[in-house]
Amino acid sequence: MSKAEKTKQFIIEKTATLFNTKGYGATSLSDITQATGLTKGSIYGNFENKDQVAIEVYKYNAGLVSRVMNESLGEQYSTSTEKLNAFVAFYRKNWRSVFSNGGCPLMNAATEADDSFPILKKCVQQSFTLWTERISLVIKQGQQSGELNKSVNAEEYASLFIMLIEGGILLSKTMDDEKFLNQALDKIKNIIEYELIILPL
Incomplete structure (x- = not known):
């Protein structure tokens, strides 16, 4: 990367958590310089x-989520069931x-952007679609x-x-109690086991 590109990436990485915790609207230029x-x-x-x-910064944070998802749903797992369970396990462990x-960057940006930041809202829509x-x-x-x-x-x-995951994260973060996320993950596990998997006769 060129010096300008390195500086740009430095700014993005240094402010990634800041924007996600403080909010995109509330983060000021002074916060960024600090x-x-x-x-x-x-x-x-x-x-x-x-x-x-x-x-x-949102694209960077969303990219981190995407990489985690690709790892969880990747080719190192031989079956779809293993991939879905690995996806659930990531949130259970991490x-x-x-x-x-600051929580899920997709959800944080979605709740904040809405109609006040249409460009950000469009980026979030694309992320959830993917x-x-x-x-x-x-x-x-x-x-x-x-x-x-x-x-x-x-x-x-x-x-x-x-x-289920986003709702679990929201409730757990709001109530400072991981049990809500675990309940959501338990529900997904049950759906996988009792609604998706074809059991052998």
Whole structure:
């Protein structure tokens, strides 16, 4: 990377947790300069405005979520069931780090952007669409192999899994109690075991 590209990436990485914990609207330029140790001139020399920083930071945070998902649903697992269970296990094992970094960046950005930050809202919509497509693909692959129930709608179950996880994270973070996330993950496990998997006769 060029020096300018390295500086831009430095700003994004240094402010990633800041935007996710404090919020995209509440994070000020002064917060950004304090987090990075750079001047306002240096920030504006690399980004058009604070909104552009926010968008790039969101893309970075969403990319981290995407990489985790790809690892959980990756080819190291031979069956769709193993992939879905690995996906659930990630949140079971790593909820502390998710919470300490401000919670799910997709949910945080979604609740904040809404109609006040339409560009960010569009980015969040794209992220959730990709997330749904990734999970539904795993379910469809299991259906094609005869492992999972062909009568279920893969997109609907993928959306349900996302709603349960996001709702569990929201309640657990709000109430400072991981039991709500665990309840959501338990529900997903039950759905996988009793609604998706085709049991041998």
